[in-house]
Amino acid sequence: MVKAREAAERLAGHKATKMPGDYLDGDGCITCGVCNHRKESYVKWFDGSVKLVPVMCDCEKAKWEKEKLDQERRQDAFRIRQIQAYGFAPSQLQEMTFKHADPEGENVRLAAAYARHFDEMKSQNAGLLFYGNCGTGKTFLAGCIVNYLQHRNRTAFMTSVPTLVQELSSWNRDDKTTALDRIRNCELLVIDDLGVENEDKKSLEVAFRVIDARVKANRPMIITSNLNGQDLMTDEMKYKRIYDRIKDVCKPVVFKGKSRRGRKNHADKWEEVDRILEGAAQ
Secondary structure (H helix, E strand, C coil), X not given: CHHHHHHHHHHHCCCCCCCCCCEECCCCCEECCCCCCECEEEEECCCCXXXXXXXXXXXXXXXXXXXXXXXXXXXXXXXXHHHCCCECCHHHHCCCCHHHCCCCCCCHHHHHHHHHCHHHHHHCCCEEEEEECCCCCHHHHHHHHHHHHXXXXXXXXXXXXXXXXXXXXXXXXXXXXXXXXXXHHCCEEEEECCCCCCCCHHHHHXXXXXXXXXXXXXXXXXXXXXXXXXXXXXXXXXXXXHHHHHXXXXXXXEECCCCCCCHXXXXXXXXXXXXXXXXXXX
């Protein structure tokens, strides 16, 4: 109550500013010449007296709300940049949106549903394992999910095992601990292209440590891999220890389509060549 009274006293000490076009209404209050709403009003005070205090007209309210919205957007953009600090660079994620996805494409609806219902997926520690041929859209759809969540201020990171190995090797102990904490505790972690690390024991160990930490922390993951189902599940393959950790927390989703990688770029290239040649022949 004391603080409220102090704030009110400070308010009473301010005066409304009369701008060109403003006028005094019948009660002597400054009124906005644009929206015709008062910029000051009489208020009954704590001691029973009546004081003239400044208030916001509709124009000032709209300006204040716009400034507040702009500030929130700047804060959101800053948070998103922080979220993106680990993992793929923002430029790599820009085009990975459901807006750019073929609605009839393989597993697009599943990925979009996962993103929309992420809170439910998170509560069940339910992740996804995208596997199949190269260039079939696994990385793209995983990126779409990350982008969707990041732009709703959710901590979703997308990275790869080689990137993790490279980054963790170059950091000091404190930075490494902080990074691992963020990787372990973020709401969603995407590990892209598991299986490209060949026989590098260090890479496999990093992959296992990160995945194991996520499983123990009950945090969902999305993992993409070019390995086929048989490679993933055989007892003899070197990824068995990793697969044993993810098989109960990631729903396998197979991508059977032919590689789409580079198709559009190649088509655009030849269309441009045809345009030049046809023009030159005329």
